[in-house]
Amino acid sequence: MKLSLFSDYSLRVLMYAALKDGLFQLDDAAAAYGVSRNHVAQVIHHLAKLGYLRTQRGRGGGVRLAVLPAEVRLGKLVRETEDQPVFVECFNPVTNTCPVIGACRLKSVLAGALNEFYASLDRYTLRDLITGPQQSRLGRTLLVSKSQNF
Amino acid sequence: MKLSLFSDYSLRVLMYAALKDGLFQLDDAAAAYGVSRNHVAQVIHHLAKLGYLRTQRGRGGGVRLAVLPAEVRLGKLVRETEDQPVFVECFNPVTNTCPVIGACRLKSVLAGALNEFYASLDRYTLRDLITGPQQSRLGRTLLVSKSQNF
Numbered sequence: 001m002k003l004s005l006f007s008d009y010s011l012r013v014l015m016y017a018a019l020k021d022g023l024f025q026l027d028d029a030a031a032a033y034g035v036s037r038n039h040v041a042q043v044i045h046h047l048a049k050l051g052y053l054r055t056q057r058g059r060g061g062g063v064r065l066a067v068l069p070a071e072v073r074l075g076k077l078v079r080e081t082e083d084q085p086v087f088v089e090c091f092n093p094v095t096n097t098c099p100v101i102g103a104c105r106l107k108s109v110l111a112g113a114l115n116e117f118y119a120s121l122d123r124y125t126l127r128d129l130i131t132g133p134q135q136s137r138l139g140r141t142l143l144v145s146k147s148q149n150f
Numbered sequence: 151m152k153l154s155l156f157s158d159y160s161l162r163v164l165m166y167a168a169l170k171d172g173l174f175q176l177d178d179a180a181a182a183y184g185v186s187r188n189h190v191a192q193v194i195h196h197l198a199k200l201g202y203l204r205t206q207r208g209r210g211g212g213v214r215l216a217v218l219p220a221e222v223r224l225g226k227l228v229r230e231t232e233d234q235p236v237f238v239e240c241f242n243p244v245t246n247t248c249p250v251i252g253a254c255r256l257k258s259v260l261a262g263a264l265n266e267f268y269a270s271l272d273r274y275t276l277r278d279l280i281t282g283p284q285q286s287r288l289g290r291t292l293l294v295s296k297s298q299n300f
Contacts, residue, residue: 002234003151003260011256012248034247074259084152097184098162103287105279106161109224110153113270120263129255137253 003078009035009043010081011074011129014052018069018130019139023062032142050080069130075122087114153228159185159193160231161224161279164202168219168280169289173212182292200230219280225272237264 016029030040044063047053054066086092090107101107130138166179180190194213197203204216236242240257251257280288 001151001153001157001232001237003238007151008238015254015256032249034249075263082151087151088153088158099182099184100288100291103284103291104165105282105284106165109271109274109279113225113267114151116270117263117267120266121259124259129259132255134253134255138250141250141253 004081004083005039006043006046006083007078007081009033009039010047010077013040013043013047014065014072014077014126015129015138016142017053017063017065018126019142021065023056023060023064025062029063046081052077069127070125072126073122074124074126074129075118075120077126078121079118087111154231154233155189156193156196156233157228157231159183159189160197160227163190163193163197164215164222164227164276165279165288166292167203167213167215168276169292171215173206173210173214175212179213196231202227219277220275222276223272224274224276224279225268225270227276228271229268237261 012033013029016032017024026040026044027037030037044053044055048055052065052067052072053063055063088107088110090096090098090101090104091111093101098104162183163179166182167174176191176194177187180187194203194205198205202215202217202222203213205213238257238260240246240248240251240254241261243251248254
């Protein structure tokens with residue numbers, strides 16, 4: 001079981017956007033984490049479609065957060081960014097091949113556990129990820145040392 | 151996020167073993183679920199190493215459950231069968247490349263959610279999966295219709 005790279009990068013890009021608290025460049029976000037520019041571009045495109053980011057083209061353009069960090073519930077976000085919609089085969093009745101699907105408790109037990117996972121994440125917002133005693137160190141690492149704008 | 155096929159099959163094979171309540175053949179378990187014999191063989195080998203199953207070679211041999219169904223906590227089992235030990239990159243400090251690992255709350259938030267997932271599964275045992283109002287239907291589907299022994 002592994003969080004998708006897409007969710008991982010989505011969380012990281014939103015943290016960057018929230019710390020930046022203003023326009024930023026795709027290249028700077030990718031450089032800050034030392035990850036692929038193409039992956040970050042895909043993530044930004046998707047997060048903009050979901051309404052978390054706003055992109056502004058042309059000279060003086062860039063990307064910015066489109067919501068307040070305190071409004072971004074992490075469970076809701078990860079549900080939206082996970083690219084594996086089917087946690088286990090029997091979650092999709094169309095493609096399921098297990099013959100006991102109608103008489104088996106496993107599906108509901110796993111669905112309950114997955115709900116607990118997301119409910120736990122929903123107790124936190126993006127704001128929780130960028131505040132606290134380590135905020136200044138986080139900001140220094142992400143916004144200062146790697147960014148080409150500073 | 152997806153449960154590994156290995157965990158999925160492990161849960162299913164143990165359900166089969168618990169319903170059978172005695173020796174069974176690898177081929178019958180694979181046929182009951184309509185899944186690959188090779189995958190089931192790997193799962194049985196691993197579950198035997200973990201102490202959940204006992205295999206008996208030779209004539210009259212087969213596989214049987216080595217523990218009581220009520221003793222198999224599903225969270226503990228799935229922790230042991232998941233083949234992706236690293237839920238997200240920063241969970242492994244050796245391979246991690248994210249520069250903010252020391253100042254970031256994301257890792258602990260995700261670890262907490264993952265713990266909730268396993269804690270939820272730990273509220274159930276293998277026994278819970280094979281008892282209840284649908285037990286007879288589950289047993290009929292798995293042990294009678296597809297098995298070559300009946």
